[in-house]
Amino acid sequence: QKEVEQNSGPLSVPEGAIASLNCTYSDRGSQSFFWYRQYSGKSPELIMSIYSNGDKEDGRFTAQLNKASQYVSLLIRDSQPSDSATYLCAVNEDSGYALNFGKGTSLLVTP
Amino acid sequence: KAGVTQTPRYLIKTRGQQVTLSCSPISGHRSVSWYQQTPGQGLQFLFEYFSETQRNKGNFPGRFSGRQFSNSRSEMNVSTLELGDSALYLCASSAGTTKEKLFFGSGTQLSVL
Numbered sequence: 445q446k447e448v449e450q451n452s453g454p455l456s457v458p459e460g461a462i463a464s465l466n467c468t469y470s471d472r473g474s475q476s477f478f479w480y481r482q483y484s485g486k487s488p489e490l491i492m493s494i495y496s497n498g499d500k501e502d503g504r505f506t507a508q509l510n511k512a513s514q515y516v517s518l519l520i521r522d523s524q525p526s527d528s529a530t531y532l533c534a535v536n537e538d539s540g541y542a543l544n545f546g547k548g549t550s551l552l553v554t555p
Numbered sequence: 556k557a558g559v560t561q562t563p564r565y566l567i568k569t570r571g572q573q574v575t576l577s578c579s580p581i582s583g584h585r586s587v588s589w590y591q592q593t594p595g596q597g598l599q600f601l602f603e604y605f606s607e608t609q610r611n612k613g614n615f616p617g618r619f620s621g622r623q624f625s626n627s628r629s630e631m632n633v634s635t636l637e638l639g640d641s642a643l644y645l646c647a648s649s650a651g652t653t654k655e656k657l658f659f660g661s662g663t664q665l666s667v668l
Contacts (some may be wrong), residue, residue: 450625475654478656487661490658493656532597532598534598541588541603541605541610541611542588543600545598546595546597547596
């Protein structure tokens, strides 16, 4: 059973701080990795994708991938209350056409 | 560009009934995937269609089925509904390559009584 593991949280950080979200995966054949944000009562929204080892930055978001350790992380700099949401890590399965999602980490940014 | 459209937004059914959910992908997207989201299990993959062909199927019973039409619109059907089928059903579209990002619709909230 291929698994994507996330700490369910809640992770609470003060406004302006860096939020660090982590994800591990079991399928060594995975090639594509995504972070989705889901607000309560809404559908998931893609915020980052990463395909090769290292860091990828987009605005306040940085995704980090380490395939040897089977580890993906998302850093949110200068966290804002509007960042409060559930963050879902998703990994493509080796067949290539399905995403395996973690159960998400709830992030709370306090003013 | 219009997003992914799912209908209906809410459904209430009773055990034993069947239900059909509809999804219209983003214009130009040929891949449609379906996911079930519950508080306990999170997002679970149901199936994926590309150009009217099912390319992938998740670990769900045969009561769950789907199809895709020539215009890329997709439907999923659940027969003989069970209480445990109560969930948010999400449709996502993409261009269809392995690295393509998924764009989700607003979902259909199904309640089985």
